[in-house]
Amino acid sequence: MDILIQNLLNALQWGSFYALIALGYTLVYGVLLLINFAHGDIFMVGAYIAFFVATFFLGLFDFAPWMVLALTVPLTMLLTAGVGVTLERIAYRPLRRKGAHRLYVVITALMCGLILENGNLALLGASRKKFPELLDKVVYTWGNVSVTNLKLIVILAAITVFLILQFIVTRTRIGMAMRGISYDKFAIPLMGIPIDSVIVFTFVLGSGMAGLAGLLFAMSYPILEPYMGALIGWKAFIAAVVGGIGDIRGAFLGGFLLGFIEVGVVAMFPSTYRDLFAFSILLMILWIKPTGIFGVAKTTKI
Amino acid sequence: GCSKEEEKIKIGFNIPLTGDIPKVGEASKNAAQMLLADINAQGGLEVGGKKIPLEFIYEDNESKAESAVNAALKLIEQDGVVALIGPNSSKQAVPAGGTCNDNRTPMVSPWSTNPDTTKNRPWVFRAAFLDPFQGPVAVNFATKQFKATTAAVLFDVSNDYSKGLAEIFKEVFEKKNGADSVVAFVSHGTKDQDFSAQLTKIINSKPDFIFVPDNYNQVALIVRQARDLGWKGPFMGSDAWGSAELMKLCGDDCKGQFFSTHYAAAGAKGATKEFIDRYEAKYGETPDDVAALTWDATRLVLQAIQDSGSYNSDVKKERKAIRDALSSIKEFAGITGSMKFDSQGDPIKCAVVVRIDETGNFVFAESICP
Amino acid sequence: MQKYSFNIGLWALAAVVVALSQFGALDLYIQSVIMFIGINIILSSSLNVVNGYMGEFSCGHAGFMCVGAYVSSVLSVLFFAQDKIFGAPLLPPELAPLGFPIIVLFSGLVAAVTGLIVAIPSFKTRGDYLAIITIAANYMVISAIENMASVGGPRGFMGMKRVVNAMTDVVDIPWMMIWVILGTFMSVWMIRRFVSSTYGKGIMSICQDEVAAEIMSVNTNKMKMAAFMLSSGLAGIAGALFAHVLGYVNPQSFNIMKSTECLVMVYLGGMASLGGSVISAIFFTVMLELLRFIIPAIDTALHFVNILPDSYHLSQVWKWVLIPLTLILLMQFRPEGIMGNKELSDLFPRLKKFYKFK
Amino acid sequence: MNTLLEVKDLRVKYGNIEALHGVSFNVNEGEIVTLIGANGAGKTTTLLSISRLPPPEAPKVIEGDITWKGNSILDMPPHKVISDLHLALVPEGRHIFGNLTVEENLKIATYARKDSIKDIHGDYDRVFTLFPRLAERKKQRSESLSGGEQQMLAVGRAIMSKCNFIMLDEPSMGLAPLLMYDMFRTLKQLNKEGLSILLIEQNAHLALKFAHRGYVLDTGEIVASGSSADLMDNPEVKKAYLGG
Amino acid sequence: MSLLSIDGLTQRFGGLQAVSDFNIELEEGSLTGLIGPNGAGKTTIFNLISGFYQPTEGIIKLDGTPTRGLKPHQVTALGVARTFQNIRLWHDMTVMDNIRIAQHYRLGYDFFDAIMRSKNYYRREKEIERISTELLEFMDLRQYAEELPTNLPYGLQRRVEIARAMSIQPKLLLLDEPAAGLNSSDVEGLIKLIRWIHNEFDITILMIEHQMKVVMSLCSWIKCIDFGATIAEGTPEDIQSSETVIKAYLGDDSI
């Protein structure tokens, strides 16, 4: 029983990260049908930004860690959003303007990701960074179940972000515009909607969330290295698709699902088979629901 | 006028500057740079009474097998190096070793632990000891130190070093403590960051200690997460822990743990201490085992060049001379301990077990020789 | 006669390359680069069948390559080489030059059958959903092999050099160079014939309007299967050649990074352009190697004009910054890839005189 | 009468192909003007140029001017054309947002409107009385609508945007006769309330019957113009566009 | 015997009944019109006939063979060709390729023939080439054979789409609003073309159209549906004067 609860908590935390990153994927995808393969690396950049911001404040003033944290959260989100928007401006937008096939933008995103990773490596060197402790760790223990305050914060953050995004996308006018763009970019300006602003807004949201995820991740797994975003990025993408890409609920659920599957497989089967089993399960889900859990099949009207 | 190009001894480095383990490449390169500067400052390597300057050429193998082969071929064919240092990890060292052996160029891998790297390859050598030796060291030490009868193992399935060592450890431990005394044998993937599921499984099987033959960066995460999950027992590690960064990343959580390795930085004496101090001064961090092993590997090659008595400007002949000299080195006093070479070109050397003390230094606990 | 001059030219070029390798005029490094170019051509052109001509987004090409590499390695070692796992060779090593191509083709076949795990879901789902099925397939193949201790697991598998040596023992010619060239020609030739037949053009109709294709009598499921199997089969052949050129395989050599390299080559060359795939494979491979020489040159140049501080040297790390940067710039100038969806003959109609591009 | 929109010597290009070679015409406040012409004459191109949509879908203006109440709008971004000038376009090929419901499609068209919720609701009613079918399909994802229903939605969106100038590109395409006539009657009614209309219609007969004035476009040039009655009597126009 | 017989056809989408208990018998060689208000279910009926949807209820028989369970390409192989309400040509392939690919079901060679370029391959390709050229010739499209459809004017695209359907050599041709988007003179041409095809190839045609001129001058029998069920049928004259049809569909043409 204890094991079950413990694993449940583990899965919730790990799934939270998948969910946070998958939300960013889905948001951008939902608007531009662009698989932003650089998203994992934007997340990595977010973690680094958080690192620099936090060490800056810690080093410069004699702030209490919690004050530093309070400053780091918004700054990180803002700066990371800046990175995302910059990519959009200099790499994706010109291609879009030229009417390139969307997969060329996807490949460009992939390349941007590589530049972020290796540029970081080239500039900062291969040494890993240790993220400073900004939160006094509290371990709550009941019987064999242990959980840290950080874990709870992470889970809470994922849920909050999900609710906010879900509200924006489904309830607001700009959210409606975002959904419209994915279907027909041509007609959006005809509705009086400034398309570029909406796209920039999307990148601000998506990358901001990646920044938040990066910060929380750095606090939970305080070792930063240039390639830290690659694998988790790919997996979060998979989670987003399994949930039904383009759908906020899908990304959220898909992230947790992947977290649960990975933790579950390790807990129940020989751990060496984790990837094999986890991906088989995901394939099975897609087999049953070919457009993901929340994905709606595009009805081809002929 | 007609200036003849200055004669130089070219040595190639086939190292992972990008890809999965850039830190390994960087450390290798740092150590090599330091050695290069040392020797060239004296006017070059003294061979047969003549000083010849050195030139080191660094090629990135991107941590990929095919790139390692291409890099090796480029160094051999285009740059005409007389010997190669690296690759470091076995994934690249095994195929690159084949290439060097086929092309009759001596190669010394600092770090590779896979027996295949050197097996039946007269041109390939290494500076690190093999898993089959390190496994028992860890078992014996842990059994004695922790009075352990049960153990758990957490390793990286996709990393042949980690997996190989884990398997040997399991075999030896169970031979000593009876079947099923390794109560949990759990794996993770190479770039994983969350180990809570694995650790939950391990903690629940209540082992006396956890053996973690993993790279230091993952060790830092594993140890921390284990503490978060309520584990209070000891860990035992392997040589891959031995990085300067371990303490920076792991902090207090790792203090008091033990691991087996090639050398202990703290409390080192003589040449080792000098190396460490200078490296620290130059790069601002304690050299890890890769740096030390690269240093030794390169010095081995230089030693061989000197042993051969004269430098031959015909590259092919010089390579042969180096190989012959390498294979006849009987004993070599490296900063990672003194080593002898067996018929395969693998070193026989002592392992040390190191304890991480309260100040975070790696202090010598015990030396175990084969 | 004139119509075949293009073909004849290619074969002549191949013969020259082989001859130069044989007599040592090309050093081993250049030879190895040429062989990797050949392998990359197979990879990119075969992926183009699915991603370009059929318009799907398959991201797990390396998985099929992996299958081909392992199947061929195990078989060739089993049959023609002494090995610590498989023991004595089943056949006399003198037969290696005959047996090897059969093994390569067979491993292609096995990879093609593996391709079914992607082809069958593609009946129901498309686009980005298919993308993750292929990624998952890639991971699963790697994970499966890592769990197979008999082929070395994460340690990798070797012994193929001995098979190549066995071939050299029979006749001393650059065997692998010959096989790679033959494999490349065969792949490009197969794809060319496939996509230029009315039968194969069925996949292009799926790309442009699947509904119309199905209603206009194209058996879309069958065509998808054919395309996926052709593509993964050729990837398997590329894998088999790769394994024997390297003499060593390791599951991590076929991870998602390798797949993305294939993707980059396809889109760089241009979707649905075979010529583009060939050109971009050459460009990509050569650029990767050239940067080994260019970066030190840039470093020297920058130091010469004193832009860089003395203590800082540009290292090879910058390679993987420069490559994507170049590709991004290239795509900004040619947002449809080097060749768009055109072939050489469309851009230079006069070439048609020399070769029938059908 | 005030001239609302004026197009002067407009030349536009798709890539390297010139689609309009100097087109000039104007629309006055409260007028209904129609552009007729064969397939490919450049009618759609003209409307897209006025809407200031960016390439690649829309053409690039290389010469000439488009003015709105005397001010050039060539530098205006497309969304401003709607939100500031209140100039709407019902594009050829409907371009509805298939992943949104019918209701959301109508709602998105009010994006630039700044008036009260109540006014907006009044317009919903107007659309739903004109096209009762849309009311029945309110919650349906619009991509599964029938061809004609989608066309209704496209026109409905233009009404929702509450513009005082609407450009319609073949609004009757795919509509059943009954509905087509209803739609034209409603548009006429809106026109009486002050709406100006620029109409493109394949059925020249119908278009001229509906409009006050017309222009005839042929391969990128205006070849005839005048009041509807004049054009209908013009023998050339009769022969080429009215089917004899 | 009738070529197409539909009995009790019903199609539901969720709660929506798009077609309800629809019946029709088409005699061989007839030219029938299908009209009805927007959203009446006309296109849905076409989709059901061509196998794109599986009917919720009802039986569709072609030449006596029930088509339930057949995939669209199998139905097409039985001799049912169609055009689409919105043109769906393969826009990046030449007109010639469009015509050739539509003959996929009777290519008569397989993958290996294509790769090995067997005798059979050349024989069949030649045959298809011949048929396609001939067809383009017939349809006055010969000079556009190597053009991309996107570069053709709308009227010609419609014609190419009909040619593509004809290359299937159908027994039954389904035309979905062939005159939509055509100007008056093109409509005249279209009427002539359809009439000519009907006579020349002696095939059965069922067409949906909103332009009364087209329907009235071509069809010998017209069926008017609303809410997926027949509300009136008869000759053009009957329909034009039917109160029900006027009320539900034609309306009055005063503007």
Ligand SMILES: Nc1ncnc2c1ncn2[C@@H]1O[C@H](COP(=O)(O)OP(=O)(O)OP(=O)(O)O)[C@@H](O)[C@H]1O
């Ligand atoms: N996106 C485009 N790229 C290139 N050429 C185009 C493009 N769109 C239209 N054209 C060309 O511009 C010319 C005018 O086209 P336009 O669509 O304006 O005609 P139209 O009068 O609206 O015809 P229709 O009655 O068919 O709608 C045509 O020759 C057409 O081929």
Ligand SMILES: Nc1ncnc2c1ncn2[C@@H]1O[C@H](COP(=O)(O)OP(=O)(O)OP(=O)(O)O)[C@@H](O)[C@H]1O
């Ligand atoms: N896939 C679908 N899912 C849900 N509803 C659908 C679907 N396809 C059609 N419908 C609905 O069924 C009804 C009939 O559609 P259909 O396309 O057959 O109409 P139609 O008679 O062809 O009309 P039009 O003349 O406008 O083309 C419409 O109301 C439409 O909304």
Ligand SMILES: [Mg+2]
């Ligand atoms: Mg038009």
Ligand SMILES: [Mg+2]
């Ligand atoms: Mg319809």
